[in-house]
Amino acid sequence: MLSAHGIKSYLFTSLRPTPELSFTVRELKTFAGIMITASHNPKAYNGYKIYGEDGGQMTPEAVDAVVSELNDIEDIFNIKLDSTNQHVTEIDDDVDNKYLANVKNVTVDADLVAREGRGLQFVFTPLHGTGQYIGEKALQQAGFTNYTIVKEQAVIDGDFPTVKKPNPEDPEALALAIEYAKRNNADAVVATDPDADRLGAAVRLNDGSYQVLTGNQIAAVLVNYLLTAKKNTGTLPNNGAIVTSVVSSRFASKVAASFGVTTTDVLTGFKYIAATIDRFEATQEKLSCLDLKKVSVI
Numbered sequence: 001m002l003s004a005h006g007i008k009s010y011l012f013t014s015l016r017p018t019p020e021l022s023f024t025v026r027e028l029k030t031f032a033g034i035m036i037t038a039s040h041n042p043k044a045y046n047g048y049k050i051y052g053e054d055g056g057q058m059t060p061e062a063v064d065a066v067v068s069e070l071n072d073i074e075d076i077f078n079i080k081l082d083s084t085n086q087h088v089t090e091i092d093d094d095v096d097n098k099y100l101a102n103v104k105n106v107t108v109d110a111d112l113v114a115r116e117g118r119g120l121q122f123v124f125t126p127l128h129g130t131g132q133y134i135g136e137k138a139l140q141q142a143g144f145t146n147y148t149i150v151k152e153q154a155v156i157d158g159d160f161p162t163v164k165k166p167n168p169e170d171p172e173a174l175a176l177a178i179e180y181a182k183r184n185n186a187d188a189v190v191a192t193d194p195d196a197d198r199l200g201a202a203v204r205l206n207d208g209s210y211q212v213l214t215g216n217q218i219a220a221v222l223v224n225y226l227l228t229a230k231k232n233t234g235t236l237p238n239n240g241a242i243v244t245s246v247v248s249s250r251f252a253s254k255v256a257a258s259f260g261v262t263t264t265d266v267l268t269g270f271k272y273i274a275a276t277i278d279r280f281e282a283t284q285e286k287l288s289c290l291d292l293k294k295v296s297v298i
Contacts, residue, residue: 004082013092015156017130017196022055023099024091029053040167040193043159056274096134103138109229117143122188125150125177127166128157129194148184150177160194168193168200171212178202178210197270216249223252227259236261241280243273 002009010028018035025033033051041047050066052058058066107113124139124147126132132154139147152162153176160166163173168191177189181204189202189210201218202210213221223242230236240261244252245268253263266272 001079003085003087004080006087008087010089010091013090015130017134019197020099020134022051024095025051026055027098037195039195040198042165054274054278057271059271059275100137100141104141107142108226113143118145121146121186122190123148123177123180123186125153125191127153127191127194128160129196131192131196148180150180166194168198169215174200174202174212181210216251220251220255223255227261243276
């Protein structure tokens with residue numbers, strides 16, 4: 001459709017995760033990015049995500065402009081197509097490799113990963129989505145090799161046949177992965193939702209059972225890891241900040257405060273976090289912004 005209107009477009013040759021879309025928008029310097037996905041919702045809730053040139057979801061002002069154009073369409077079924085796709089360029093491994101190179105660079109404690117990565121035993125499930133293709137490559141290049149994939153959920157399927165809803169924070173969605181973990185005596189379970197921008201996890205307790213972590217708990221653990229690693233390497237700035245959404249608990253903020261790091265609260269949605277990061281970068285308000293996406297509510 002975009003090609004029919006003379007708009008230069010890039011199209012992945014197969015499905016890719018939402019975070020890679022955000023990266024690709026910035027890498028290729030496009031005006032926008034489009035993702036069609038049900039995300040972590042039931043299959044009936046398939047939706048249309050639009051990302052701005054900063055790689056974040058469009059803010060309400062930009063969305064209003066798009067919706068205004070949509071409202072002017074008289075016949076929504078009269079879709080202009082270009083069978084030649086003359087303005088479409090296919091992209092695949094070249095962008096994947098650039099994305100993975102950037103993912104590798106965000107590891108803040110490479111020594112810890114090298115020391116513990118091969119011994120950590122865990123189960124990974126992409127919940128029928130895009131997480132496996134890039135996720136496995138990212139895990140392996142980081143040094144994590146001792147993991148098992150839930151094979152029933154490694155098949156991309158928009159009907160999500162093994163779960164009622166593919167929300168990795170929902171214990172029911174992790175039930176099959178936890179079965180795998182029990183059989184393999186795994187240390188943990190890691191899950192991504194179908195478009196791989198949401199993370200879920202469960203950890204093995206001393207009695208052999210598994211506790212599913214909430215988004216707030218995962219966020220607090222990640223903040224503690226990031227700030228500890230930066231402090232140990234002398235890269236924690238005096239004016240660092242984390243960004244959380246207003247529906248987050250104060251758990252992560254308390255952890256950040258213990259390192260002398262402030263918290264900026266924004267409305268729910270990564271679009272507001274991305275806009276705040278841009279503001280930090282543009283105005284030098286903070287020399288370091290550790291972005292923390294709210295993982296339990298979006």
